[in-house]
Amino acid sequence: MELTFWWVLxxxxxxxxxxxxxGLTRYKQGNARRRPVAYGDRLTALPEYQSxxxxxxxxxxxxxxxxxxxIAACAVAAARPAxxxxxxxxxxxxxxxxxxxxxxxxxxxxxxxxxxFGRLAQEFDGERIGLTIFDSTAVQVFPLTDDYEYVxxxxxxxxxxxxxxxxxxxxxxxxxxxxxSSLIGDGLASCVRSFPGADGQQGAAQPRSRSIILAxxxxxxxxxxxxxxxxxxxxxxxxVRIYALNPGDYDFGSDPGQPGAQLRSVAEKTNGGYFVLxxxxxxxxxxxxxxxxxxxxxxxxxxxxxxxxxEVPLAVALLSGLVLAGASWRLKP
Amino acid sequence: xxxxxxQRVKSKLSxxxxxxxxxxxxxxxxxxxxxxxxxxxxxxxxxxxxEVRDIxxxxxxxxGSPLIRRYVAVRRQTLLLVTDTGxxxxxxxxxGEDKKDIAVxxxxxxxxxxxxxxxxxxxxxxxxxxxxxxxxxxxxxxxERLLREVHSRAGLSVPPSDLRVQLEHVARNYRQRMLLFVVxxxxxxxxxxxxxxxxxxxxxxxxxxxIRDADLGAPGEQYDVADSLVLLSHLAGxxxxxxxxxxxxxxxxxxxxxxxRRLGIAEVxxxxxxxxxxxxxxxxxxxxxxx
Numbered sequence: 001m002e003l004t005f006w007w008v009l010x011x012x013x014x015x016x017x018x019x020x021x022x023g024l025t026r027y028k029q030g031n032a033r034r035r036p037v038a039y040g041d042r043l044t045a046l047p048e049y050q051s052x053x054x055x056x057x058x059x060x061x062x063x064x065x066x067x068x069x070x071i072a073a074c075a076v077a078a079a080r081p082a083x084x085x086x087x088x089x090x091x092x093x094x095x096x097x098x099x100x101x102x103x104x105x106x107x108x109x110x111x112x113x114x115x116x117f118g119r120l121a122q123e124f125d126g127e128r129i130g131l132t133i134f135d136s137t138a139v140q141v142f143p144l145t146d147d148y149e150y151v152x153x154x155x156x157x158x159x160x161x162x163x164x165x166x167x168x169x170x171x172x173x174x175x176x177x178x179x180x181s182s183l184i185g186d187g188l189a190s191c192v193r194s195f196p197g198a199d200g201q202q203g204a205a206q207p208r209s210r211s212i213i214l215a216x217x218x219x220x221x222x223x224x225x226x227x228x229x230x231x232x233x234x235x236x237x238x239x240v241r242i243y244a245l246n247p248g249d250y251d252f253g254s255d256p257g258q259p260g261a262q263l264r265s266v267a268e269k270t271n272g273g274y275f276v277l278x279x280x281x282x283x284x285x286x287x288x289x290x291x292x293x294x295x296x297x298x299x300x301x302x303x304x305x306x307x308x309x310x311e312v313p314l315a316v317a318l319l320s321g322l323v324l325a326g327a328s329w330r331l332k333p
Numbered sequence: 334x335x336x337x338x339x340q341r342v343k344s345k346l347s348x349x350x351x352x353x354x355x356x357x358x359x360x361x362x363x364x365x366x367x368x369x370x371x372x373x374x375x376x377x378x379x380x381x382x383x384e385v386r387d388i389x390x391x392x393x394x395x396x397g398s399p400l401i402r403r404y405v406a407v408r409r410q411t412l413l414l415v416t417d418t419g420x421x422x423x424x425x426x427x428x429g430e431d432k433k434d435i436a437v438x439x440x441x442x443x444x445x446x447x448x449x450x451x452x453x454x455x456x457x458x459x460x461x462x463x464x465x466x467x468x469x470x471x472x473x474x475x476x477e478r479l480l481r482e483v484h485s486r487a488g489l490s491v492p493p494s495d496l497r498v499q500l501e502h503v504a505r506n507y508r509q510r511m512l513l514f515v516v517x518x519x520x521x522x523x524x525x526x527x528x529x530x531x532x533x534x535x536x537x538x539x540x541x542x543x544i545r546d547a548d549l550g551a552p553g554e555q556y557d558v559a560d561s562l563v564l565l566s567h568l569a570g571x572x573x574x575x576x577x578x579x580x581x582x583x584x585x586x587x588x589x590x591x592x593x594r595r596l597g598i599a600e601v602x603x604x605x606x607x608x609x610x611x612x613x614x615x616x617x618x619x620x621x622x623x624x
Contacts (some may be wrong), residue, residue, distance in 0.1 A: 021386055034554040035557070036489060037424045037425060037546065037547040037555045038421035038546050039557075040549065040556075040560070040562065041544055041557075042546075042582060042585065043564055043578060046577045052574055223544040266380055
């Protein structure tokens with residue numbers, strides 16, 4: 001807390017002193033225009049007069065204190081108390097693609113992911129979010145967008161589909177057309193390609209952080225065009241970080257060929273993260289962490305921010321002004 | 334000051350004399366002292382206020398209208414003016430005049446009457462710090478000096494008033510029998526004062542004129558001369574305080590009047606200098622009938 005115009009305070013002090021002095025001399029000279037009388041104790045000794053004087057004095061004290069506080073608070077407010085702080089503004093120019101494996105084993109994790117993002121989307125401001133689901137083929141449900149209303153609507157739809165509600169079953173249409181199922185490499189590649197500028201226009205505008213939330217158990221059945229490693233390399237090339245959520249990491253031992261380990265290595269190569277989901281409830285927490293990491297990775301340069309903090313003095317001034325008004329109304333002769 | 338104080342007194346008296354019979358005050362003054370000598374001087378026409386027993390009935394019968402016998406005073410009587418020149422006298426009276434102006438007017442009128450009777454006039458005046466006495470002499474110039482002493486002494490910068498100091502001074506320093514004319518304000522009577530007055534009363538004739546003090550409940554800002562503190566007149570104007578003040582001042586007046594009645598001292602009050610002449614007239618009247 002500092003004062004922008006600190007010199008207002010000494011000035012106000014000097015002026016208040018001058019006003020006080022002027023008032024005092026006026027009071028002292030005031031007897032020139034008052035009538036001198038003898039035996040003032042004829043009046044001042046009366047208990048009725050004394051109690052009236054006590055009451056009067058009490059109100060005058062209230063008034064003086066209120067006036068003093070009003071002046072002090074106004075002087076402080078005029079000196080513009082300001083808070084100078086350095087902030088690292090969090091730039092909200094992230095792009096997030098939710099890349100969900102729509103195979104049957106994943107539905108509870110998928111449901112948790114879309115539900116969490118549905119909630120997060122309400123607080124987004126500037127982020128773009130896209131959704132791609134894949135099984136044997138990948139379907140882009142919606143591309144990167146900041147139309148959060150639409151996003152929330154679609155994510156709700158997705159949640160209902162993943163929860164197995166019958167009227168939303170059509171949502172997953174188009175993911176089974178290809179050969180095999182859970183072609184994770186293809187799905188991830190599709191997701192990576194859904195970022196704009198992947199075809200060489202990148203860097204035209206402000207750089208945006210890119211991340212993929214990949215929910216899969218990495219149980220491949222079929223013959224994908226891209227292997228997981230190839231898709232990971234593509235992501236790395238495009239500057240996309242992959243956060244993998246695995247609801248069924250049943251790896252045993254430290255063999256790098258196992259599905260969980262593969263997924264971990266791909267995610268970590270892209271500077272992303274790998275999370276094992278024991279419980280769909282934990283998705284929310286994981287996504288928070290992912291968001292936080294992303295946020296801390298993508299902060300603007302520190303800036304000094306000066307904010308006027310005149311609320312307290314102004315509130316005090318208002319309050320004492322009201323008291324002053326009340327007291328002067330009460331003292332009205 | 335351009336006009337002399339005695340001149341002012343005389344003009345006030347002449348206005349009064351036009352309204353009432355000329356010489357009435359003289360008659361009243363002349364009868365204050367019972368102990369005048371009986372050396373016949375001459376006759377003059379009766380004026381209301383003269384002692385009836387001074388009427389020369391034979392001469393009256395011859396003349397057709399009442400005639401008064403005048404006597405030559407063997408020794409001059411002394412009128413001692415006693416007043417307060419402390420700070421209280423710089424205050425305002427009930428009618429807003431300076432109290433000291435009223436005091437000067439009252440002292441001047443009685444002093445002037447005394448001079449007309451070839452009496453001598455002295456002065457004891459002062460404040461709580463002490464008294465000054467000026468010797469009794471005749472002549473307008475002397476009276477002027479006395480009045481000026483009173484007028485110039487009283488002010489806001491002098492010590493506070495305490496009439497008892499002056500009364501004690503009189504009790505201590507004057508052996509002869511005199512006519513005391515005390516001009517005071519609405520002082521608060523107490524047993525000490527009463528005892529002192531009883532002592533003076535035994536030796537002297539006492540006439541007392543009280544100058545009424547300002548009404549403290551009246552609107553307008555006022556301050557106490559004793560301590561320069563402002564009296565909050567808007568508080569004094571409230572119903573409750575006003576009523577209490579009325580009761581208290583009635584009680585105070587009753588206490589003072591009661592003391593003078595017990596002592597057998599004639600006392601009148603005056604709130605302005607216009608009231609002084611009638612007040613002195615009734616004072617002399619009451620003094621004559623008071624015993």
